[in-house]
Amino acid sequence: MTGNVLPVTGYLDRLSVPPGEVLLAHISKRRAGPIRARLVRVISGDPNPAGPGMKFEDFSHRFDKVMDGEYYPIRLGSYAMAGVTPASSQVTQSTWTALVWPSYAYDGYRTILSHEDGDASLSIRLGMGGVELWLGDLCLTLDADIQPLHWYRLWVAVDQAARALTLGIVPVDSPDKAIVRTAGLPESTVPSGGHVLVAARDSANHHDHFDGRIEDPAVLSEYCSSWSDPLIKMAEIPQLAAGWDFSRGIGSQKIVGLGPRAKDGVLVNLPMDAVRGARWTGEELCWRHAPDHYGAIHFHSDDLGDCDWPVAFEWEAPIDLRSGAYAFHLSCDDGEDWLPFYVRPAHDATERPAVLYLASTYTYQAYANHARGNFDDAFRARVQAWGAYPYNADDFPIYGRSTYNRHPDNSGIAYSSRLRPMLTMRPGYLTFNDPKGSGLRHYPADTHLLAWLEDKQIAFDVITDEDLDAEGVAILEPYKAVLTGSHPEYHTAATWNALFDYTRHGGRLAYLGGNGFYWRIGRDPNQPGVIEMRRSEGGTRAWASEPGEYYNSLDGCYSGMWRRNGRDPQQLVGVGFTGQSAYEATYYRRQPAADDPRCAWIFAGMTDEIIGDYGLSAGGAAGFEFDRADVSLGTPHDALVLAASENPPSSFFTVMEELLGPQLTLTGGTPEALIRADMVYFGLDGGGAVFSVGSITFCGSLWRSGFEGPVSRILENVVLGFCGRPPVT
Secondary structure: OOOOOOOEEEEEOOOEEOOOOEEEEEEEEOOOEEEEEEEEEEEEEOOOOOOOOEEEEEOOOOOEEEEEEOOOOOOOOOEEEEEEOOOOOOOOEEEEEEEEEEOOOOOOEEEEEEEEEOOEEEEEEEEOOEEEEEEOOEEEEEEOOOOOOOOEEEEEEEEOOOOEEEEEEEEOOOOOOOEEEEEEOOOOOOOOOEEEEEOOEOOOOOEOOOOEEEEEEEEEOOOOOOOOOOOOOHHHOOOEEEEEEOOOOOOOOEEEEEOOOEEEEEEEOOOEEEEOOOOOOOOOOOOOOOHHHHOEEEEOOOOOOOOOOOEEEEEEOOOOOOOEEEEEEEEEOOEEEEEEEEEOOOOOOOOOOOEEEEEOHHHHHHOOOOOOOOOOHHHHHHHHHHOOOOOOHHHOHHHOOOOOOEOOOOOEOOEEEOOOOOOOOOOOOOOOOOOOOOOOOHHHHHHHHHHHHHHOOOOEEEEEHHHHHHHHHHHOOOOOEEEEOOOOOEEOHHHHHHHHHHHHOOOEEEEOOOOOOOEEOEOOOOOOOEEEOOOOOOOOOOOOOOOOOOEOOOOOOEOEEOHHHOOOHHHHHOOEEEEEEEEEEEEEEEOHHHHOOOOHHHHOOOOOOEEOOOOOOOOOOEEEEEEEOOHHHOOOOOOEEEEEEEOOOOOOEEOHHHEEEOOEEOOOOOHHHHOOOEEEEEEOHHHOEEEEOOEOOHHHHHOOOOOOOHHHHHHHHHHHHHOOOOOOO
């Protein structure tokens, strides 16, 4: 599939690397020609001229390479492919069949099943007007009124000896309403061995992708002129030659073959499994308990798992390179791009700084290439005037969408791969045309914190969510303080547990954002580039998972909100998601608890009552998404609310999980009373402590005509205090 592509772009095989290990860069250029790649350290990714600006430290002395660039296509669309052992010469009868659930009323025909065997080929295609069969050059159609969101059994049967052919379809819920067409079989070669593709055709350049669910694709060694039981299981068919049971190996990207001629196969481009099949009854809501109810796979014409571009260059991180945010800057005659990554500390490092920054790479990945539909002419003009990152995800669907977007059939995108260009994870990427600030989110917004650390000369290391997931609390233990970015929203059980254990055993955590620790994602160590998100019951969601599909395929765990998993964010960081708005902000007001001797050091050197009525993110420190303290949800009883937002903009609303009805909340108060950002501090046994700000836009207010002002002073006091150093005076 072709589409609008960047002049030059790429992706890395991972998002962090320790010194001494190798990164692989995969790059494609729109027009063949030379590309220069050089190393930079990313200090600030905010192009707003009223802020620190885009700042990079040139590390071309460590890596600077010119190479020949080539164009490599991206082939969107998921499918399954498996091999078939050729039939013996005695087999003259064959039937190809599958259960099919089209997900929307698309135009034309889409491939359900294709079989390729040298020059012989067969494909069965489905459209809203019926079924189409291609056998070599022969095309046979069957008229039928196909309804989306209904299951059908379709089949094609050939008898080479009798020169007979049958094409049929039957609704699963009305087996007496089969529609069948028979015809003579022309002199053509019928496929026997080779490859079977499900939901696409052409194994070399897959295309003609189906949107919808398919179950029980199979080849039989018999001629089926009718189908009395559409839901008969493959294992019960005596003449099964080759079939593939999608209920086996869920989440593995492999498909299991049944029958004497079937070979196991693979899934390509991350179709969605662990979904309800034709045999789902609603009696079980977890696929692990009744896998035969979940024998379908939902294929999409825009799925993308791995661009699969060749390696353009390898780079070994120097042993003496400090930990931090880096990028390969790509440039060519037509344009430029950045491939960001982090250098993490060496596994055996003996000397480490006191501070660790945890990069929210799972959140970056969940939002990767989020198309918001807001990139209008005024927005484009700002990007150009500021010299911001020039490309917006709205314009480049070819690189795949985010888990906040939907497929063409309106189903939600449940998987996100980092093995593709992630345009939203670029220095200078603007998410909003913010009238009061820069309009940054996620990766570039988090450089507000990195630039602040540089300005304050606070030494720090960096790790990513993926590093934390792999190594657990041990990777945190050498540090006195761990800092999050502005929006650590997506977490695995391993990352959640590691942070909890760290703080409960003497570690200090500064949660510097809002709407954090909100969604539980699934991962499989065998597929490290992929995360999965089922948006199950509850929560403020871009789309909702279907009932019975709340359990991840990758790890089998209940997905959705951490709150629905019994782990409210308040249990970890004292605050949790409570209010959301358009990209707007307000300020905090200092609360009486700020004078408590346990936390008065946080406010050393300042007397301000109003905190953060300025900033590069929506113009205020308390904005966009709010978190609040709530003892009933797990906030420690002795936690101190140091400051709270007031006068929220009118676009703010109470998030869905707090409501029982339009004006009835879980707390019994009014919805409006829950719309606030709480700045919270609490200590823990063993010397651990947590400081939380309750707002996504907080770090944008570290800057005020430089890195000064009440927000900067508070954070500097917190970081120094967590590290055992005296606060600023």
